[in-house]
Amino acid sequence: MSLAIDLASLLAPDRVSVKAADLDMASHDESSCPATLPDAVAWPLTTDEVSRIVRYAYEREIPVTARGAGSSLEGNPIPVRGGIVLDLSLMNRVVEMHESDLQVTVQPGIVYNQLNEQLKPHGLFFPPSPGGSSDVATIGGMAANNASGIYSVKYGGTRDHVKAATVVTGAGEILHLGTRSRKTSSGYHLLGLLVGSEGTLAIATELTLSLVGVPQAKQQGAFAFPSEKLAVTAIAEMMRYGVDLAAVEFLDRRSLAALNRFQGFGLLEQPSLFVEVHGSAQMVDEVFATATALCEEQDGRLISLPDGRHPWEVRHFTTRAIQALNPQAKTIRTDMGFPISRLPDVVEESYAIAERHDVLLHTFGHAGIGILHALLREDPADTVRWAAANQAKDEVVAFVLSVGGTASGEHGIGLGSRKYVQQEHGEALELMKGIKQVFDPKGILNPGKIW
Amino acid sequence: MSLAIDLASLLAPDRVSVKAADLDMASHDESSCPATLPDAVAWPLTTDEVSRIVRYAYEREIPVTARGAGSSLEGNPIPVRGGIVLDLSLMNRVVEMHESDLQVTVQPGIVYNQLNEQLKPHGLFFPPSPGGSSDVATIGGMAANNASGIYSVKYGGTRDHVKAATVVTGAGEILHLGTRSRKTSSGYHLLGLLVGSEGTLAIATELTLSLVGVPQAKQQGAFAFPSEKLAVTAIAEMMRYGVDLAAVEFLDRRSLAALNRFQGFGLLEQPSLFVEVHGSAQMVDEVFATATALCEEQDGRLISLPDGRHPWEVRHFTTRAIQALNPQAKTIRTDMGFPISRLPDVVEESYAIAERHDVLLHTFGHAGIGILHALLREDPADTVRWAAANQAKDEVVAFVLSVGGTASGEHGIGLGSRKYVQQEHGEALELMKGIKQVFDPKGILNPGKIW
Numbered sequence: 001m002s003l004a005i006d007l008a009s010l011l012a013p014d015r016v017s018v019k020a021a022d023l024d025m026a027s028h029d030e031s032s033c034p035a036t037l038p039d040a041v042a043w044p045l046t047t048d049e050v051s052r053i054v055r056y057a058y059e060r061e062i063p064v065t066a067r068g069a070g071s072s073l074e075g076n077p078i079p080v081r082g083g084i085v086l087d088l089s090l091m092n093r094v095v096e097m098h099e100s101d102l103q104v105t106v107q108p109g110i111v112y113n114q115l116n117e118q119l120k121p122h123g124l125f126f127p128p129s130p131g132g133s134s135d136v137a138t139i140g141g142m143a144a145n146n147a148s149g150i151y152s153v154k155y156g157g158t159r160d161h162v163k164a165a166t167v168v169t170g171a172g173e174i175l176h177l178g179t180r181s182r183k184t185s186s187g188y189h190l191l192g193l194l195v196g197s198e199g200t201l202a203i204a205t206e207l208t209l210s211l212v213g214v215p216q217a218k219q220q221g222a223f224a225f226p227s228e229k230l231a232v233t234a235i236a237e238m239m240r241y242g243v244d245l246a247a248v249e250f251l252d253r254r255s256l257a258a259l260n261r262f263q264g265f266g267l268l269e270q271p272s273l274f275v276e277v278h279g280s281a282q283m284v285d286e287v288f289a290t291a292t293a294l295c296e297e298q299d300g301r302l303i304s305l306p307d308g309r310h311p312w313e314v315r316h317f318t319t320r321a322i323q324a325l326n327p328q329a330k331t332i333r334t335d336m337g338f339p340i341s342r343l344p345d346v347v348e349e350s351y352a353i354a355e356r357h358d359v360l361l362h363t364f365g366h367a368g369i370g371i372l373h374a375l376l377r378e379d380p381a382d383t384v385r386w387a388a389a390n391q392a393k394d395e396v397v398a399f400v401l402s403v404g405g406t407a408s409g410e411h412g413i414g415l416g417s418r419k420y421v422q423q424e425h426g427e428a429l430e431l432m433k434g435i436k437q438v439f440d441p442k443g444i445l446n447p448g449k450i451w
Numbered sequence: 452m453s454l455a456i457d458l459a460s461l462l463a464p465d466r467v468s469v470k471a472a473d474l475d476m477a478s479h480d481e482s483s484c485p486a487t488l489p490d491a492v493a494w495p496l497t498t499d500e501v502s503r504i505v506r507y508a509y510e511r512e513i514p515v516t517a518r519g520a521g522s523s524l525e526g527n528p529i530p531v532r533g534g535i536v537l538d539l540s541l542m543n544r545v546v547e548m549h550e551s552d553l554q555v556t557v558q559p560g561i562v563y564n565q566l567n568e569q570l571k572p573h574g575l576f577f578p579p580s581p582g583g584s585s586d587v588a589t590i591g592g593m594a595a596n597n598a599s600g601i602y603s604v605k606y607g608g609t610r611d612h613v614k615a616a617t618v619v620t621g622a623g624e625i626l627h628l629g630t631r632s633r634k635t636s637s638g639y640h641l642l643g644l645l646v647g648s649e650g651t652l653a654i655a656t657e658l659t660l661s662l663v664g665v666p667q668a669k670q671q672g673a674f675a676f677p678s679e680k681l682a683v684t685a686i687a688e689m690m691r692y693g694v695d696l697a698a699v700e701f702l703d704r705r706s707l708a709a710l711n712r713f714q715g716f717g718l719l720e721q722p723s724l725f726v727e728v729h730g731s732a733q734m735v736d737e738v739f740a741t742a743t744a745l746c747e748e749q750d751g752r753l754i755s756l757p758d759g760r761h762p763w764e765v766r767h768f769t770t771r772a773i774q775a776l777n778p779q780a781k782t783i784r785t786d787m788g789f790p791i792s793r794l795p796d797v798v799e800e801s802y803a804i805a806e807r808h809d810v811l812l813h814t815f816g817h818a819g820i821g822i823l824h825a826l827l828r829e830d831p832a833d834t835v836r837w838a839a840a841n842q843a844k845d846e847v848v849a850f851v852l853s854v855g856g857t858a859s860g861e862h863g864i865g866l867g868s869r870k871y872v873q874q875e876h877g878e879a880l881e882l883m884k885g886i887k888q889v890f891d892p893k894g895i896l897n898p899g900k901i902w
Binding site for chain 2: 101182187190196239241339404409
């Protein structure tokens with residue numbers, strides 16, 4: 001128990017725990033990766049407290065894994081080598097509004113939706129909405145994974161919006177990275193390196209984010225298509241013509257069927273696109289009309305969702321709906337990113353591979369930025385089907401890499417996608433390891449991840 | 452001469468030179484930093500040739516400095532420790548168009564304007580136009596400095612548009628970084644680190660850039676204001692309200708006077724904003740009207756430039772015009788970036804500092820992204836005035852850093868801004884040095900720069 005006593009002396013006794021329930025909470029995320037218990041959980045409140053704990057851990061070579069909401073999908077915050085989990089959920093304040101600069105400085109534990117609630121009176125919002133996790137995902141976790149979301153097609157991903165940060169390195173050192181200037185060419189872009197490094201290089205304790213104005217007008221709509229191929233071809237065409245969509249989400253017919261079964265939405269079970277446009281009233285009409293015309297060219301038609309359902313209300317439940325199809329099973333999931341022109345090929349090839357392995361694959365995602373998730377649900381106890389599903393996933397990822405894509409569009413590598421990293425990055429992986437060494441000389445920060 | 456013979460055997464005799472004229476050409480850039488002669492200049496044609504030369508240099512610890520057009524403004528490509536200059540100007544091809552992905556793969560030596568000429572038939576362009584250097588600046592040089600330009604207010608800087616690259620490290624190793632996927636969360640963002648590293652980490656030999664569609668409609672206009680303060684306040688207001696400008700450039704009255712003297716433009720010598728809007732015909736009208744209203748709130752009025760001059764034609768000559776005021780003098784230049792709300796303060800403070808030191812300061816820049824250049828022209832032979840001007844620059848930069856800004860908005864640190872790096876980055880500088888070591892273990896790539 002000396003670890004608990006030491007940590008309590010560094011923080012406060014009521015913000016350190018070695019209780020089974022707390023260790024269990026910190027042992028897993030939303031992925032199917034196996035849970036591992038840490039030795040202790042600590043809830044720091046300040047940058048100094050984080051630094052103090054990391055320095056303590058550095059001296060003793062104890063692993064330290066930072067944790068947000070645990071809503072990640074690749075095992076990213078699972079403390080595979082035990083040690084200390086730093087639960088940052090109490091560091092959830094807005095530190096400073098910079099309204100005239102369209103920026104805000106926050107602590108990492110603030111939840112995406114809660115941040116946007118606080119931004120609303122200022123007429124601003126933080127756009128990279130992490131889809132179905134918006135009600136739990138923290139800004140720190142989003143930065144760790146360079147998360148994106150439905151609005152990334154217009155506004156970019158999390159990295160595009162992180163302007164400055166206070167971070168604690170693996171040696172416990174406090175650094176200030178970046179600048180509140182919108183643009184800089186001064187020195188190496190350490191901040192961009194930190195974003196997406198999954199807590200393996202440093203722990204962010206404050207983040208300054210760029211924001212955008214709440215649009216004057218919005219328009220949403222759903223389009224149904226005769227086939228998956230036509231639906232995604234419509235997306236590729238809209239992107240090719242630079243149609244200024246705020247969001248364009250793809251759901252295949254199986255995902256829609258799962259949603260109907262899950263919540264009785266009564267959705268038309270035809271491959272669909274959910275579209276949103278932002279701008280002035282005039283502009284929104286104009287862009288939506290262009291989108292409609294391009295969808296119609298691919299035999300898509302504008303549909304109304306039953307009972308006046310909102311597209312994002314439906315979209316929100318996609319993963320949960322697919323998981324509910326067979327609750328005893330576990331999810332095997334791809335997180336593919338690829339050049340947008342290959343979207344139709346990726347969809348076709350994914351179905352062909354699944355069919356070859358006789359597994360059922362559901363696809364959906366932020367297809368406008370070339371991100372698609374293929375979800376397979378199998379029971380690990382059925383070793384034959386489990387192996388077939390994993391094999392199908394490997395083949396889908398290999399295809400995506402072969403067309404110039406990436407094994408992780410937005411969830412990070414974590415544990416779940418480590419096996420693809422060598423194939424994707426080749427020799428560059430050695431440089432990543434060298435950089436890890438620079439930031440975290442003893443390798444204590446979230447060890448065992450990415451590679 | 453053994454270096455020349457060795458290099459000739461690695462490339463071809465006609466693509467290696469030790470002639471005085473060639474060494475001289477490679478010894479300087481457009482800054483006032485002192486020239487230094489390299490020992491040899493080589494003109495590689497392929498990634499393999501670059502790798503071969505760097506490997507050779509690595510074994511012998513010979514400095515290697517990559518060079519584009521030499522249009523940089525902070526001494527970035529001056530070979531301060533001699534060695535080999537790799538002139539990449541012959542590697543100037545479009546390697547592959549990815550039209551449907553709105554991407555293009557190019558060699559680093561291609562010139563910005565020439566690239567856009569080749570993109571025109573595809574209805575696309577590469578937006579981060581480097582202002583007055585667009586006719587000479589190479590894409591490789593722009594990536595090295597993370598260049599921005601007049602259109603960065605809408606479309607971002609160079610880093611935002613580099614999706615993938617082939618690079619040669621300081622050990623001569625060839626790496627492929629990034630992905631043609633629009634979004635990735637796989638591994639550390641090495642590519643973002645390379646962009647803006649001024650050739651000190653690796654040499655890019657191929658770059659894949661994201662492009663945007665040539666807008667359906669454009670509208671330009673110039674606004675004149677009673678004072679510098681009101682002009683830049685109008686910019687801060689337009690940014691605060693998220694007015695979707697493609698460009699908004701600021702010129703103070705002294706810059707306009709210099710332009711009149713240089714080319715007889717007959718411009719109104721009142722602080723001015725040059726504005727451009729991109730979009731559909733309807734949208735352009737709407738946005739331009741909003742911009743006009745916000746300018747009028749600050750007592751700005753829409754003016755016509757004499758003889759139907761185009762704003763960018765005028766803007767193009769700004770630096771040259773200021774330099775022509777006293778050709779025997781040299782330029783002392785700031786490259787400040789800062790939070791946009793501080794723009795009026797930065798302008799006022801800059802004038803106040805210049806007045807205190809009795810030096811004449813001209814300001815202009817991509818003020819919409821919070822970048823402003825203050826140019827001082829003095830003769831180094833007049834040691835008192837030269838020292839005063841340098842002192843004024845230091846004070847202006849210190850003020851900008853004190854309000855959360857950066858010492859380099861877009862030109863890079865090079866030699867000219869090295870003295871501000873410690874102040875801006877503090878302890879993070881040590882991590883940058885560690886990263887340099889990872890990419891360039893013997894420190895042969897463009898040594899002596901940034902710090």
